[in-house]
Amino acid sequence: MPFCAGINLTSTDLDYYQKIYFQKSWAWWVNHIGTFAVFVIGFFGNLLCLLVLCRGRLRRNSYTQYLIALAIVDTGAIL
Numbered sequence: 001m002p003f004c005a006g007i008n009l010t011s012t013d014l015d016y017y018q019k020i021y022f023q024k025s026w027a028w029w030v031n032h033i034g035t036f037a038v039f040v041i042g043f044f045g046n047l048l049c050l051l052v053l054c055r056g057r058l059r060r061n062s063y064t065q066y067l068i069a070l071a072i073v074d075t076g077a078i079l
Contacts, residue, residue, distance in 0.1 A: 039078055046075040 049071045058064050 042078045043075060046071045046078070 050068065053059070053064050053068050053071070059068075
């Protein structure tokens with residue numbers, strides 16, 4: 001008796017396997033492309049914040065110092 005003789009694939013089984021394949025392919029896109037997009041947007045967003053906040057007049061405020069520190073730490077967390 002061959003090994004595959006006991007396997008009975010119905011249309012619901014095939015639908016299930018297609019759903020699993022779709023979920024795995026979707027997870028790959030989110031994991032690889034999504035992570036890269038968050039990295040690029042976050043890195044350049046923090047860089048832009050640092051450039052704006054390090055200007056002369058804005059740098060005098062105490063809350064600006066906290067925002068600069070936050071942008072630096074966030075960039076370190078992204079890397």
